[in-house]
Amino acid sequence: MKSIIILCLVAFASANLSTDSGKSLETPCPPENLFGEVEAQDCCSNPDSCVEDSVFFHTDATSRIVDASKVDVYDEFIKYANEYLTRSYEYFFLAAQFGTYSKDRAGFEKLLNGLSDSAWNRGIDMIKQMAKRGIPHRYILNKDIEGIVSSANVTEMAAVAKAADIEKNLLIKANDIHRHHSHASLTASPSCGYDASLSHYIAEEIMEEKVDTVRTLTGYTNQLKRLFKQDPKLYPLSLFMFNQQLE
Amino acid sequence: MNKFGILAAIICVFASVSADTCDVSAREHLNNIEFVDMKKGCVQLTEDQIKKEITASLKYLSYGAYFSQDNVNRPGYAKFYFDAASEEREHAHKLIEYLQMRGRYFDIQDTIISNINIGQLIKESEQAKALGLDHGWMKAPEPRANGLSAGMESLRTALKMEYAVTESIRNLIIACEAEKVDGKNDEVFNDYHFVDYLTGEFLTEQYKGKRDIAGKISTLGKMIKDNGGELADFLFDQKLQ
Ligand SMILES: [Fe+2]
Numbered sequence: 116m117k118s119i120i121i122l123c124l125v126a127f128a129s130a131n132l133s134t135d136s137g138k139s140l141e142t143p144c145p146p147e148n149l150f151g152e153v154e155a156q157d158c159c160s161n162p163d164s165c166v167e168d169s170v171f172f173h174t175d176a177t178s179r180i181v182d183a184s185k186v187d188v189y190d191e192f193i194k195y196a197n198e199y200l201t202r203s204y205e206y207f208f209l210a211a212q213f214g215t216y217s218k219d220r221a222g223f224e225k226l227l228n229g230l231s232d233s234a235w236n237r238g239i240d241m242i243k244q245m246a247k248r249g250i251p252h253r254y255i256l257n258k259d260i261e262g263i264v265s266s267a268n269v270t271e272m273a274a275v276a277k278a279a280d281i282e283k284n285l286l287i288k289a290n291d292i293h294r295h296h297s298h299a300s301l302t303a304s305p306s307c308g309y310d311a312s313l314s315h316y317i318a319e320e321i322m323e324e325k326v327d328t329v330r331t332l333t334g335y336t337n338q339l340k341r342l343f344k345q346d347p348k349l350y351p352l353s354l355f356m357f358n359q360q361l362e
Numbered sequence: 363m364n365k366f367g368i369l370a371a372i373i374c375v376f377a378s379v380s381a382d383t384c385d386v387s388a389r390e391h392l393n394n395i396e397f398v399d400m401k402k403g404c405v406q407l408t409e410d411q412i413k414k415e416i417t418a419s420l421k422y423l424s425y426g427a428y429f430s431q432d433n434v435n436r437p438g439y440a441k442f443y444f445d446a447a448s449e450e451r452e453h454a455h456k457l458i459e460y461l462q463m464r465g466r467y468f469d470i471q472d473t474i475i476s477n478i479n480i481g482q483l484i485k486e487s488e489q490a491k492a493l494g495l496d497h498g499w500m501k502a503p504e505p506r507a508n509g510l511s512a513g514m515e516s517l518r519t520a521l522k523m524e525y526a527v528t529e530s531i532r533n534l535i536i537a538c539e540a541e542k543v544d545g546k547n548d549e550v551f552n553d554y555h556f557v558d559y560l561t562g563e564f565l566t567e568q569y570k571g572k573r574d575i576a577g578k579i580s581t582l583g584k585m586i587k588d589n590g591g592e593l594a595d596f597l598f599d600q601k602l603q
Contacts, residue, residue, distance in 0.1 A: 175433040197484055200423070204416060204480045207455070214462040215469065217389060235451065239423065239444060246430030246440075254424065254488035261481040268468070268476075276369045283368070336368055 179249030181306055188308035189250045191292050194257045196245070198288070199238035201260050202281055206231035208265035209274055220354075222361025223271055226335075230278055230328075237321065244316055271354055272339045279332035286325045293317045398465035401551050404538040405466045409474045411534055412454045413483070418527060419450035420487035421497065425516055428500050436595065438602025439513050446520070453564070460559060495522050511591035513598060514582055521575045528568040535560050 181188060210227030213220040242252050269277065296317070299309035335357075342353040426444035429436040461467035461475075468475055490498040499515035506512065539557045543549040578598075585594035 178432045200420070201480050201484050204483070207451075207458075208475070208478070208480075211458045211462065211475075212468055214459070215467050216462075216465050217392075217469070235448070239426070239447070242423070242427045243430055246427065246432065249432045251431060252424070252427040254420070254484050256481055256485060261485065262479070263481045265476055265478040265480060273369065280368045333368065 177249045178247065180310065185306035186250065188295075188306060188310075189245070189248075189313075190255065191295060192241070192313065193245065193250065193253060194255050194260075195288055195292055196238055196241035196252070197254055197256050198260050198285070199234045199241065201256065201263055202285070203231050203234035203238060205263055205265070205281070206234060206278070209269065209277070212266070212269060213271075213274070218271075220271060220358045222358035223274060226361050227274065227278065230282070233324075233328075240320070244313075248310075248313065271358070272336070272343065275332060275339060276336045279329065279336050282325060282329045282332055286322065286329050289317050289322050289325060293322070398469070399551070400461075400464040400466045400553060400556065401538075401541040401543070403541050404534075404553055404556065405461065406474060407534050407537050408457055408461060411530060412457050412475070413478060414493065414527060414530055415450050415454035415457065416478075416480075416483055417487065417492055418523060419447045419454070420484060421492050421523065422447035422450060422520075424487060424497075424500070425520070429512075429516070434512065436513060436599040438599035439516065439595075442602050443516070443520075453567075456563070460556070464556070493523055493526050495519060495526065506591065509586060509588075509591045511582075511586065511595035513595040514579065514586060514591065517575055517579045517582065521572060521579060524568060524572045524575060528565065528572065531560055531564050531568060535565075 177183075179186065206227050210224045210231055212218055213224035213227065245252050266277075293314050295308050296310040297314040299307055303309060339353075339357060342357070343350045346353065422443045426440045426447060428434060429440035429443060458467060486492060490496060490501070497519055499512065499519060502512075502515070504512075506515065535557050538553040538560070540550045540552060543551050582594055582598050585598060
């Protein structure tokens with residue numbers, strides 16, 4: 116029995132079957148000649164006879180909860196995921212500067228490389244999340260992210276402050292997207308973007324961690340600022356100590 | 363939105379007091395000691411290679427995204443390409459680390475490394491053409507012509523992409539093993555160590571990677587015989603998981 120079904124599936128795959136994704140699940144049973152010329156005999160000449168689900172062959176099933184024309188309600192989430200990839204490479208180059216002989220700050224390099232890695236992994240995880248929810252990924256970006264270039268010479272404090280800015284900005288955007296997907300009334304159409312599951316993902320997987328990162332980085336920035344302001348002459352030594360702490 | 367507020371505040375702090383930056387004193391003490399010998403042309407081509415590795419990482423990432431979709435559903439292929447994306451990113455990192463070691467990361471005025479438009483690289487990765495190759499197979503309708511499967515088409519493009527990257531590394535090696543020394547007509551500098559590193563580390567990985575993909579194409583090809591592309595892909599995907 117098993118072998119018959121497999122044989123049938125093989126022939127079925129080879130048949131010149133045309134997909135018709137525009138139709139909904141209510142599409143009536145197809146006429147028999149829809150499968151075109153089929154070489155094999157027996158059940159394979161009519162897949163309906165051995166595969167009861169043939170009615171589903173004419174449309175893709177989707178895990179998406181809004182219909183195809185409304186999928187753009189997720190564009191902000193897609194752009195947000197792509198921002199993580201962009202920021203990941205921004206941190207990547209920012210970190211690399213601190214590994215040069217002239218800067219030689221392994222601690223700062225480690226801190227920034229860590230941010231780069233977590234942005235990369237988060238970006239990939241968000242793409243997987245989209246796939247889970249039936250949202251196709253595209254490389255679209257927000258206007259303010261399009262122009263990001265690998266950075267020129269940056270001081271230790273400026274790099275930490277920049278990282279704090281980036282992370283805080285990501286937290287603010289997460290908040291905005293969360294609001295977009297969690298605000299609706301009972302009678303509102305799903306196309307307005309309400310998506311409790313996605314909101315939950317944003318709050319639990321992204322924001323919880325981000326809140327800590329922002330706090331850590333703003334703390335570092337303020338610490339460095341105070342060290343500099345109160346004892347500018349000792350600042351090079353302060354940086355040396357601070358770098359050691361980060362290592 | 364408080365955009366770049368923290369950074370702006372910090373720049374003000376720096377502007378209000380002029381402090382010796384540590385960089386300046388570092389350079390002073392290194393004056394007149396010529397310890398960096400890696401040549402400019404070789405460095406620039408390495409920087410180009412870093413861009414190519416990043417482009418490859420983003421391209422593989424989009425392959426991973428494609429195979430993760432609910433209407434494609436090939437978790438094995440998706441995993442294979444997500445891993446490949448992170449590997450390419452790691453290659454870019456290794457090249458940066460190498461330049462750091464040789465004192466040639468972000469150390470010359472005409473460097474391109476500080477001007478890589480990351481946003482642009484991300485946007486370009488959406489286009490069907492990247493690294494001079496056609497990645498249009500992702501947009502092809504199902505079922506595919508000639509009984510080919512999406513998996514087969516992705517592997518074939520991946521092999522072409524790896525071939526292009528290998529050529530690019532070979533050209534980098536050629537440039538770095540005989541670079542003309544500035545101001546001296548007949549003197550060339552052979553960067554033995556970098557050439558050895560590229561050959562031993564990078565080319566080894568390229569050839570192993572290409573062998574792996576070519577093997578997959580051949581195995582899958584044998585399964586596809588007589589147009590069974592979809593079932594072959596379904597089964598092969600499980601091997602990749
Ligand atoms: Fe590579």
